[in-house]
Amino acid sequence: MPDISAGRLAADDYGKNFSDVHPPLSAHEAVVESDRCYFCFDAPCTNACPTSIDIPLFIRKIGTGNVEGAAETIFESNILGGMCARVCPTETLCEEACVRNAAEEKPVRIGLLQRHATDTYIERHSTYGVRAPATGRKVAVVGAGPAGLACAHELALRGHDVTIIEARGKAGGLNEFGIAAYKATDGFAQREVDFVLGVGGITVESGKALGRDFALADLRSNYDAVFLGLGLQAVNALGVEGEETAGVVDAVRWIEDLRQSQDKSAIEVGSRVVVIGGGMTAVDAAVQAKKLGADEVTIAYRRGPAEMGASRYEQELAQVNGVRILHWVAPRQVVSEGNAVSAVEFERTALDASGRLTGTGRALRLTADQVMKAIGQTFVSGVVETVALDGGRIAVDEEMRTSLAKVWAGGDCVRGGEDLTVQAVDHGKRAALSIHAALSV
Amino acid sequence: MADLRSNFLGIKSPNPFWLASAPPTDKKYNVERAFRAGWGGVVWKTLGEDPAVVNVNGPRYGAIHSGDRRLAGLNNIELITDRPLELNLREIAEVKKAWPDRALVVSLMVPCEERNWKSIIARVEETGADGLELNFGCPHGMSERGMGSAVGQVPEYIEMVARWCKEATRMPVIVKLTPNITDIRYPARAAKKGGADAVSLINTINSIVAVDLDSFAPVPTIDGKGSHGGYCGPAVKPIALNMVGEIARDPETYGLPISGIGGIETWRDAAEYIALGCGTVQVCTAVMTYGFKIVEEMIDGMKKYMDSHGFSTIEDFRGLAIKNISDWKYLNLNYIAKAKIDQDLCIKCGRCHIACEDTSHQAITHMVDGVRRFEVKDEECVGCNLCVNVCPVEGCITMQPMAPGSVDPRTGKVVSPQYANWTTHPNNPSAVAAE
Numbered sequence: 001m002p003d004i005s006a007g008r009l010a011a012d013d014y015g016k017n018f019s020d021v022h023p024p025l026s027a028h029e030a031v032v033e034s035d036r037c038y039f040c041f042d043a044p045c046t047n048a049c050p051t052s053i054d055i056p057l058f059i060r061k062i063g064t065g066n067v068e069g070a071a072e073t074i075f076e077s078n079i080l081g082g083m084c085a086r087v088c089p090t091e092t093l094c095e096e097a098c099v100r101n102a103a104e105e106k107p108v109r110i111g112l113l114q115r116h117a118t119d120t121y122i123e124r125h126s127t128y129g130v131r132a133p134a135t136g137r138k139v140a141v142v143g144a145g146p147a148g149l150a151c152a153h154e155l156a157l158r159g160h161d162v163t164i165i166e167a168r169g170k171a172g173g174l175n176e177f178g179i180a181a182y183k184a185t186d187g188f189a190q191r192e193v194d195f196v197l198g199v200g201g202i203t204v205e206s207g208k209a210l211g212r213d214f215a216l217a218d219l220r221s222n223y224d225a226v227f228l229g230l231g232l233q234a235v236n237a238l239g240v241e242g243e244e245t246a247g248v249v250d251a252v253r254w255i256e257d258l259r260q261s262q263d264k265s266a267i268e269v270g271s272r273v274v275v276i277g278g279g280m281t282a283v284d285a286a287v288q289a290k291k292l293g294a295d296e297v298t299i300a301y302r303r304g305p306a307e308m309g310a311s312r313y314e315q316e317l318a319q320v321n322g323v324r325i326l327h328w329v330a331p332r333q334v335v336s337e338g339n340a341v342s343a344v345e346f347e348r349t350a351l352d353a354s355g356r357l358t359g360t361g362r363a364l365r366l367t368a369d370q371v372m373k374a375i376g377q378t379f380v381s382g383v384v385e386t387v388a389l390d391g392g393r394i395a396v397d398e399e400m401r402t403s404l405a406k407v408w409a410g411g412d413c414v415r416g417g418e419d420l421t422v423q424a425v426d427h428g429k430r431a432a433l434s435i436h437a438a439l440s441v
Numbered sequence: 442m443a444d445l446r447s448n449f450l451g452i453k454s455p456n457p458f459w460l461a462s463a464p465p466t467d468k469k470y471n472v473e474r475a476f477r478a479g480w481g482g483v484v485w486k487t488l489g490e491d492p493a494v495v496n497v498n499g500p501r502y503g504a505i506h507s508g509d510r511r512l513a514g515l516n517n518i519e520l521i522t523d524r525p526l527e528l529n530l531r532e533i534a535e536v537k538k539a540w541p542d543r544a545l546v547v548s549l550m551v552p553c554e555e556r557n558w559k560s561i562i563a564r565v566e567e568t569g570a571d572g573l574e575l576n577f578g579c580p581h582g583m584s585e586r587g588m589g590s591a592v593g594q595v596p597e598y599i600e601m602v603a604r605w606c607k608e609a610t611r612m613p614v615i616v617k618l619t620p621n622i623t624d625i626r627y628p629a630r631a632a633k634k635g636g637a638d639a640v641s642l643i644n645t646i647n648s649i650v651a652v653d654l655d656s657f658a659p660v661p662t663i664d665g666k667g668s669h670g671g672y673c674g675p676a677v678k679p680i681a682l683n684m685v686g687e688i689a690r691d692p693e694t695y696g697l698p699i700s701g702i703g704g705i706e707t708w709r710d711a712a713e714y715i716a717l718g719c720g721t722v723q724v725c726t727a728v729m730t731y732g733f734k735i736v737e738e739m740i741d742g743m744k745k746y747m748d749s750h751g752f753s754t755i756e757d758f759r760g761l762a763i764k765n766i767s768d769w770k771y772l773n774l775n776y777i778a779k780a781k782i783d784q785d786l787c788i789k790c791g792r793c794h795i796a797c798e799d800t801s802h803q804a805i806t807h808m809v810d811g812v813r814r815f816e817v818k819d820e821e822c823v824g825c826n827l828c829v830n831v832c833p834v835e836g837c838i839t840m841q842p843m844a845p846g847s848v849d850p851r852t853g854k855v856v857s858p859q860y861a862n863w864t865t866h867p868n869n870p871s872a873v874a875a876e
């Protein structure tokens with residue numbers, strides 16, 4: 001019988017295991033760290049930030065004791081600077097670009113400094129920004145994820161009235177439902193949503209879905225502009241025999257249950273877990289499975305470490321947490337015993353002479369009580385009717401305009417993004433500026 | 442192996458590193474700890490007459506910090522010793538007896554009357570101390586009572602008191618100078634005229650180190666008020682070095698022994714003072730920051746430096762830099778240097794670019810062929826050295842002299858091998874014809 005159960009740990013271990021992966025800096029640590037910044041000209045870190053936060057300026061403000069001013073510099077470019085400070089893969093963004101890498105291979109800890117400033121500000125203030133006089137223009141934002149929230153805030157600041165329409169019961173998107181629990185502890189996602197909405201002029205209608213409760217055409221006729229921040233609502237299938245067996249779960253849904261549970265000891269996890277995939281979701285699922293008390297967790301990825309969507313740092317995080325990463329294996333069959341999963345059959349892969357991934361014919365079987373699928377999510381295009389797509393996602397131009405007049409889009413649902421929170425924020429902000437320009441003529 | 446032994450005015454010490462008259466030398470307990478740590482000598486905390494002065498009971502120090510809260514400058518409003526004279530004299534005698542190989546100089550400050558000076562000197566004489574240092578430098582508190590820098594600012598008084606003291610003692614007399622004057626050469630000349638064997642400098646600089654922006658009072662604040670204090674520590678070293686250099690190269694005081702003080706923290710600081718002619722150096726703030734142990738680094742670093750340069754005693758390099766201190770007008774205007782960036786060391790922070798672009802001569806690129814790259818444009822560079830100073834990577838930007846005969850791309854002129862200075866320059870209205 002497969003060993004899947006809840007409550008594998010002693011009661012207080014849950015709190016310990018799901019506390020902050022990177023504890024915040026103390027005020028003293030922040031000042032010491034801020035000293036390390038060279039206040040670069042045309043700063044490479046800023047250029048590497050999708051939202052172009054003026055990093056040297058905010059760090060300098062921390063150094064002079066002006067922590068709230070530092071946060072204002074951050075929010076001016078990125079209203080979700082608090083969440084980004086927690087979830088951005090800084091090792092491939094700002095911190096990778098930091099010039100301190102060149103000399104010491106030790107970048108300024110920009111993410112933690114950003115968190116220090118934004119946490120301090122959010123603790124003391126209910127929101128950021130003051131709205132311009134009302135313009136009387138109405139904008140509908142569909143989806144209350146990072147893209148929608150950033151767009152709504154920017155539009156509200158400029159005096160427009162925003163209605164956010166969100167299918168789920170709660171705003172936040174993947175910040176609330178997807179991000180690993182140890183990255184956004186203590187209900188931060190909802191506190192940040194309140195902070196963003198606190199600016200005023202934004203109404204959230206939750207529990208209403210585009211395509212189910214109304215059509216895009218309704219929005220286009222009832223509002224002056226529409227922004228689509230729909231995210232990715234479907235997951236890729238493995239396409240192998242046995243995929244429907246009990247014990248095979250979709251990693252994103254499993255993480256969502258974990259994030260939403262009041263009591264983590266109620267979440268079921270296998271003793272031996274196999275996670276299939278190589279991205280951030282695979283790492284998050286594997287690490288959280290381990291933190292819930294799974295005995296053996298293996299990430300099985302069909303290519304090598306360099307091709308993994310998860311950064312090297314995240315791969316290390318998985319390994320530090322006791323997760324094994326197996327490369328060059330592709331799933332061929334989910335093996336069951338009775339009605340439940342008992343193993344996964346893999347074939348070892350390799351690159352052929354022309355550089356294409358091929359099977360080698362050599363098999364490998366991993367015993368499993370639970371299998372998590374994390375091989376990517378896809379955009380559900382049915383809801384957007386006639387909007388043109390590109391590569392299965394919404395096609396947009398530089399200003400995030402779609403093919404339909406009065407309709408903009410951004411975040412994971414558009415083509416060309418990196419599927420990162422910070423990217424979604426940037427899209428939302430840019431779309432808002434474009435909408436504002438369009439409404440101002 | 443280098444020999445650090447020093448003989449200053451006949452006062453011998455195992456090394457030239459002394460502690461300046463200040464809290465670290467206020468009593469036997471501290472001084473013995475210092476000697477155990479390896480310090481070559483001390484100047485005992487300044488003695489005065491009984492009844493002893495009293496210090497404030499609130500904060501006496503304030504500071505400025507550089508990166509990572511390194512103490513860069515210290516300010517104090519402490520007075521001379523607040524312990525009874527008798528106690529100090531007894532401890533001085535005990536310490537000298539227990540540590541015969543170390544230098545023990547006694548600092549003094551009494552009202553400006555002949556009998557006051559002569560009577561205290563008689564008592565110091567009995568302790569067996571090696572020398573006297575006359576404190577004409579303390580800039581706060583004592584100066585309001587007509588002592589310390591109030592004396593040090595009037596060359597005639599310096600000369601007068603120095604003479605009284607020389608008459609009254611067998612011991613060498615060092616006059617400690619205040620930097621709170623316009624031209625350090627005048628008090629130094631006066632000390633020499635009065636018969637002083639040496640000068641020591643600098644004492645602390647008048648300063649308000651900070652203003653508290655909530656209480657609107659100077660720091661340190663005592664019950665809502667603050668008074669100016671004396672400034673010392675690494676930040677004052679450049680001021681002190683200049684003053685030492687001025688005295689060292691003044692024909693009237695040339696050769697007068699000097700004990701250098703001000704901002705010394707490392708062997709390198711000490712070596713710079715010695716290169717400007719000092720026979721010993723004195724340290725205060727650095728030990729108040731890090732404790733006595735730093736002398737171990739100073740001794741070892743100095744020996745290594747001397748060995749690497751073939752100097753066997755400090756006399757071998759003492760004063761070697763004096764002849765190279767020049768008036769501006771004699772600097773060679775035909776010497777032309779250009780900044781050069783070592784691209785392998787450059788971390789591309791862009792500081793050099795923005796410094797030169799915003800405030801100098803627009804001579805550093807930030808983009809070359811569409812990539813971030815910092816290169817000096819020789820046709821714009823005036824060789825000012827600003828970029829060298831702002832670059833975070835030491836040795837990354839260097840100043841390269843242009844070879845005589847080559848063409849300076851900035852001016853289009855051939856670099857002359859001839860020395861030529863301002864005195865003969867055609868733009869100088871009072872130029873004299875070059876020979």
Ligand SMILES: Cc1cc2nc3c(=O)[nH]c(=O)nc-3n(C[C@H](O)[C@H](O)[C@H](O)COP(=O)(O)OP(=O)(O)OC[C@H]3O[C@@H](n4cnc5c(N)ncnc54)[C@H](O)[C@@H]3O)c2cc1C
Pocket residue numbers: 087088089142143144145146147148165166167168171172173174175178179180183208209210211229230231232233252255280281284383410411412413418419420421422424
């Ligand atoms: C498990 C996991 C971990 C991740 N970890 C990180 C990380 O550590 N760092 C990082 O930078 N990124 C991470 N990401 C990616 C990041 O979460 C996304 O890039 C980001 O949330 C995209 O924002 P969005 O606003 O485009 O979409 P979403 O956050 O997905 O928000 C879309 C919103 O639209 C709503 N919606 C969808 N369809 C409709 C409809 N028809 N009508 C009304 N509302 C609708 C949804 O309910 C949702 O609230 C992770 C993703 C996953 C899945």
Ligand SMILES: Cc1cc2nc3c(=O)[nH]c(=O)nc-3n(C[C@H](O)[C@H](O)[C@H](O)COP(=O)(O)O)c2cc1C
Pocket residue numbers: 461462463464486487515516517519520521522548576578579617643644645672673674675677702703704705723724725726727
């Ligand atoms: C707290 C304090 C008290 C001092 N007291 C005296 C003193 O009593 N007599 C004296 O001659 N100099 C006194 N000084 C000046 C020091 O001896 C020394 O000249 C000055 O601090 C510069 O050296 P530094 O930069 O190494 O500290 C004092 C300095 C400090 C910081």
Ligand code: SF4
Pocket residue numbers: 036037038039040043044045046055056059097098099100108110790
């Ligand atoms: S690159 Fe690094 S050192 Fe330069 S401004 Fe950014 S954080 Fe500071």
Ligand code: SF4
Pocket residue numbers: 779780796797801802803804805817818821822823824825826827828829
């Ligand atoms: S030496 Fe001066 S002028 Fe030349 S590049 Fe450097 S800063 Fe510019």
Ligand code: SF4
Pocket residue numbers: 782786787788789790791792793794815831832833834837838
């Ligand atoms: S200051 Fe130095 S490290 Fe920075 S760009 Fe210039 S040369 Fe390079």
